[in-house]
Amino acid sequence: MILAILETGKGFWEPITFLAFALLVCLTVFIIRMFGRKGFTYSKDKARAFFSGNLADENSRVKASDYFWGFFEAMKPYYNLIMKIHTGIINDYVLWFVIVASLLLIALTLGVFQWV
Amino acid sequence: MITILQQHSAALLVALPLLFAFLTPLTAKLNAKLSKLVIFIGLALITLTAAIVSFDVFSTGTKLYVMGAELPSVAKPASLTIPVRIIFEIDAFSAFMILIAALIAVVACVYSLRFIKESTSKYYSVFFLMLAGMFGLLSTGDLFNLFVFIEVLSLASAGLIAFRHNEVESVEAAYKYLIISSLASLMILFAIGILYGQYGLLNIAALAKALRFSFVDVVALALLVSALAMKAGSVPMHFWVPDAYSRAPAAITALLVVASQACLYALFRISFTLFGAFPLIQLIAWAIIILGLLSMFVGVTMALPQKDIKRLMAYHAISQTGYMLLGVGLGLLANNSAMAPFGLKAMEGGIFHIMNHAMYKSLLFLTAGAIIYATGKRNLDELSGLAKKMPFTTIFFIIGAAAIAGLPPTNGFASKLLIYESAYMFNPLFSIIAMIVSVLTLVSFVKVFCAAFLGPELKELADVKEVPKSMLLAMLLLAFFVLLFGLFPSFVVKTIVEPAANALLNQAAYIGAVL
Incomplete structure (x- = not known):
């Protein structure tokens, strides 16, 4: 049961096989x-970091x-x-709650009248 | 002793945190060491009780506890037709949530050992109070007590958000949280009043059976759903989340994540159990799905430009709440229809994601807390090259980031896969949005990783050291569960997630346990 395959409705997921494959890649x-x-x-010189051809220092990060x-x-229009x-x-936080509660109430009221 | 503990475990789940919330400052007045011992004994007892309750429920079924009754399992005296006493009704879904709350409470407590240096007795006192509210909310079978426990939880949470009261932002965040919580509680109380006025009942099971779905009931439903969605941090009522999550101490932020999930639990309990037979419940299902999709997208896109590390993570918490809303909303939509098998899978995904989210999001908040603890900085622009200075925190961050982005083989991948595949069967667009959000989440955490952990070391961070062992232990515990649940998802789903989803769907069983 512990190693069972996870059924996802249309497919499945077997993490142990995935892990075995990942280990195989690491071994390769x-x-x-x-x-x-x-x-x-x-040596420290061989491991120096470069940034656009220049030696990286704390100002070039x-x-x-x-x-x-x-x-x-x-995405500027969206972010604006x-x-x-x-x-x-x-006040705006509360306003958004009022908007959502009102929309939900309107949708449910229309639904109720249609149902009745 | 064990038998008594087992018999009264449901009541002890709330009574013990309340008792230790009172004992902690009292013993601190006498002796600081004694106070620490009391805190540990309290936490151990509470965790043991939570484990006993959950084990009981998963092995024997729904647990009923009636306060003041001759026998705790008898819901109503023979002379009465309706339950009148305070009743705790713990089904598999409640037990599932209790397990999560207990685990995060232990981790938060271990993390706080060195993280919280001042006013520890006050801190742990309110911490226990928060646990009492949370466990009560997850256990109660009574609408009015649901309101009471939400209040207890909210007040304690506000107190802990403002714990660093010398920081103006913390006080402001707590104030905003308090206003939002009061508004939500007021609306919940108003809705309960509407239902009580009509049916003279407060017990959820009895009310679920009596509801006639009049227009006034619909008003109550709209108020309950919108208020609880706001408390859960759903877009567009999420604005309090980044404020509160980013300013609370890191361990409390982890508990706040679970507190929001407890409100999500209440939302699902109302939708599935109380109004489960409502003929227009599909409208509520669509509302939950739309709120979920909005939360996913707006949450992640707002996280991307953030520079404050905890604020960025708070927006991701909103985004992840969207996955849970989407999964469980689809389950509600498909209930009793031809799509029910896919609905169940979506629900399992949503519920599994609640647990996974609690673990990896708490882990990420704890790593953020560790960075702030070690450097004193929270602005990502002021951080660089921490991987060499804080190697363990870096590893824990990578594990948490991989899980939130849904990378295999972490637990986040398993629950997201369940949601992707089942959501695709309803509408491919749902899956596409969910996957895009996952990609953007990965992008966002790559930014945090590169900015804070990679890059050259900064002169002002030359003295930075790894955080104390107790903080590392708390993060290690969560990282272990993130990987464990990722490697053995089927075991977790079969053992606790599937029973939780079935319990939520089975309204008749919930009602039958009381009436």
Whole structure:
């Protein structure tokens, strides 16, 4: 039972097989690595990080706010709208509750009258 | 002793946290070490009770506990036709939620050992109060007590959100949470009043049998659904979530995730059990599905531009709530129809996701807490190169991020796969949206990983060290369950998720246990 396959309705999922396959891939990678140059010694110079051809220092890192700027540019109209909604004002929070409760009530009322 | 514990476990589940909420500050006045011992004894007893209750329910079926009755299992005296006493009714769905709450409570407590340095007795006192509200909400079979326990839970949560009361943002977040919770509680009370006024009943099972689905009942239903959806943090009533989750201490944020899920439980209990026979329940199912889809998409797209690490994770919590709403909403939509087998699978996915989400989201919040603890910074722009300084936290973050993004072989993948496949049978668009949201979730966590853990080390973070062992232990425990449930999902689904989904669908069994 513990190792049983998870039935998903139309298919199935067997994580142990997946894990076995992943281990096989790791083993293959390890074997390929063994064919690498012998006698390689690690030194700090060999492991230096470069950023656009320049030696990376703490000023040349990519900050979190710089990530995916293209995505945000493309989605600007959406973000302008969605940011405008997130006002941080508690009155607006309550207003959204009133809107949802009213819409739900209207939908249910129409449904009830149709049903009756 | 064990027999008494077993017989009265349902009542003890609420009584013990209440007792220790009172004892903790009292013993702290006498001796600080004694107070810590009391906290551990309390937590151990509460966890043991939760385990006994859950084991009992999963092995023997729905557990009934009637307060003040000669025999706790007799719902009503022979002379009466309706149940009048306070009744706890714990079915497999309740037991499932109790297990989650108990696990996260233990983890949060272990994490808090070193994380919380000041006012510990006050902290643990309100912590136990929060547990009392949560366990009561998950156990009660009575609508009015449902309201009372939501109130207890909300007040305790607000207290803990404002725990760092010298930070203005924490107080503001707690204030907003309190206003929203009060509004939700007021609407719930109003709805209960409507139902009580008509039927003179408060017991959920008795009410479910008596409901005639008049227009006034429909008003009560609309109020209950919208108020509980707001408490669960569903879009577009989610605005309090990023405020509260990001400002509460990390261990409390983990418990807040479960508190929101407890409100989700109440929403499902109302939809499936109380109004399960409502001829227009499909309208509610569609409302839940739409709220779910909105939560998924808006949550993840709002998470992407965030720079505050906990605020980003809070928006992801909203997004993940959407998966649960979608899965269980589809189950409600398909109930008693030709699509019922797919509906059941969707429900299993949604319910399994509740458990998985509690684990990986708590893990992620704890890693965020660890970063803030070690660096004193929460802005991702000010973080870099932490992987070398905090290797264990980095590994736990990777596990949590993989799970929330639904990468195999984590638990998040298993529950999301159940939702994708069953949702596809209803409408391929549901699955497509769910998968796009998963991809965006991965993208968002890649950003956090690259920004905080990779990159060059910063001079101002030169002295950063790995967090204390107790915090690592709490994260290790959650990471272990994330992987365990991911590797053996079938065992978890068959043992606890399937009974929980069936219990939620079987309205007649819930009513039959009382009447």
